[in-house]
Amino acid sequence: MPESRRHEAIADELRRAIFDGRYPVGATLPSETELAASHGASRGTVRQAVSALLAEGLIGSRQGARRVVLSTTPSQSFTELRSFAQWARSGGRAAGGLVLASAWSAAHADEAGLLQVRHGAPVLRVLRLRTLDGEPVLLERTVYAEWIGPAVEALPDDCESVTRRLHDDTGLVFVHGEHHIDAVAAGTADAAHLRLRRGSPLLRVRRTTATADGRPIETSDDRYRPGSVVFSVRNSTRTNPLVRTHA
C-alpha cells in the first residue's frame, strides 16, 4: 500500500533501504538535492522525510556533511510500545492477560495529579497479570479515570489486548505517554504472582497515557520480571527524549 503523503513515502523508502542493508551503518545518504530530484519532490518535502529518520535515531546529520546511517534497528510505533499484546505479537510471541482484582475507590493525591482529577475522585483500580507464551512476566497495577472506567469493567477478565478492545468498543485512541523507569525489589504480592522470591529485582515502569487532546486516561505501575524485557532509547544532542531524574 503506497503512502499517500509524499514525505512519508520518501521516509519509508529510505527506511527500507537502511533495514535491507543497502545503507549499512556508517554509510552516507544521497544529498537532499539528489533525493528531491529522484522522487520528483521539493527540497522541503525531502527534509521533512529525513527529519523523521533523524528523530528515530536512524541517521545523524551535520551541517556541511552528508547524513550518516547510525543504526539499522527499526523503532516501534507508539501503539506497539503501549500495547503489551501488540508488542508480543510483533515479536512472534503469544500474549495472555488475566484480571486478578478490579474495584472502584478514591484517587490518592499523586494519582489525582497524574489523571488531572480532584483528590478523592472515583477511579477504577485494576490488577492484571500478563503472560508471554504462558509465562508470567508482568504485573500491572492500573488506575483508570472515571470516564473510561465503565468501558474497562465491561471487558472480559482474560482480555488479551485491552488497548485493542477499548479502541474497537469506544473509539478511544492512546496518543501521548510518559514513562518513568527504575528498579525495585519484589514485594510479597509481586513475588507470588510473578513466581519469584521476595526481594528479587524487578524493572518498574510507571506510565501515564492520554488522548490526542491531552486528557489523561490511565496511570499504571508495571513490574517486569527481570530478563524478560529491555527498554531502549536512541538519542542525540539534537533530539533528546530521555531524562534522568533524582528519585
Add this chain to the structure above:
Amino acid sequence: MPESRRHEAIADELRRAIFDGRYPVGATLPSETELAASHGASRGTVRQAVSALLAEGLIGSRQGARRVVLSTTPSQSFTELRSFAQWARSGGRAAGGLVLASAWSAAHADEAGLLQVRHGAPVLRVLRLRTLDGEPVLLERTVYAEWIGPAVEALPDDCESVTRRLHDDTGLVFVHGEHHIDAVAAGTADAAHLRLRRGSPLLRVRRTTATADGRPIETSDDRYRPGSVVFSVRNSTRTNPLVRTHA
C-alpha cells in the same frame, strides 16, 4: 543572550511561557498565524519552533485544533543526560568519581560490534565508582575504543567530570547515544562497592556513545543503586523514541 536562530528564539519564548505557568497543562497555544505575526516571522519558521516543543513532549498537536500543553516539565540536554557530573550539578548536588581499575585488553565479540572494531582489538576497560554528595550511587564498567583510550588514561583517577575533561583536552564531543535499560541483581563486586547486599535490585543502563559522524567512542554497563535515579521518557504516536524489546 538572545538566540540568533529565529525558530529557536520563538521556541525559547514559548518554553518560558509554559514553564512560567502562563500556559498551564491543558491550555491552548496561539495559532501559527498569530505567532507568525507577533514574531514577524513566516509560518514555516513558527512551525519549526513548535515542532521542537512537540518532540520534547511539551505540547500535543492535531490537525484542525489548536496545540495543547501536555506537560510543564523541562527536558534535559543530551549532555546533561550523558555526563553524570553535569547532571548532578543541575540538580544542585555534588558529584564525585573514583577509578577503581583501568586496563587494556582484547574486545569481546559483543563489544567489538558495539564499538565497530574487529574482534580482539585492544580496548581500554575502566571501572569507576560515582558518588552523589559522598554516597556511592553508580558503578560504571566502561569500555573505550582504542583511539580515545590514551586520552582517558591521562585523566586523574578522581576526575569529577570525564566528559568535560575529554572535551577540553581533545575537543571530543559526544553527540549520539543508545541506552538499554533493565534490572539486574547485584553481584559480589556491585554489592561491595555500592554498599548493599548481594542480590539487591539494581537499575542497569547499557549505553553506547558516538561522535557526530557516528564513530563509537565508548560502551558502558552502568548500575545504579535503587532509589537514587529514575529515567523518564515522554512520547506520542507521532514521536516515539522509546522501544521495549525482548531480553
Add this chain to the structure above:
DNA sequence: TAGTGGTCTAGACCACGCC
C-alpha cells in the same frame, strides 16, 4: 462555514565540511 494545522512548492541566503 470559518479557522486551524498538515502538506508541498520554488526560491533565496548562509555556515560549515571537505578537498
Add this chain to the structure above:
DNA sequence: GCGTGGTCTAGACCACTAT
C-alpha cells in the same frame, strides 16, 4: 571553492475541528 545541510520566506491547497 564547491557541495552540503540549516534557515527563512511567501504563497498555495487540503483535511480536519469547532461552532
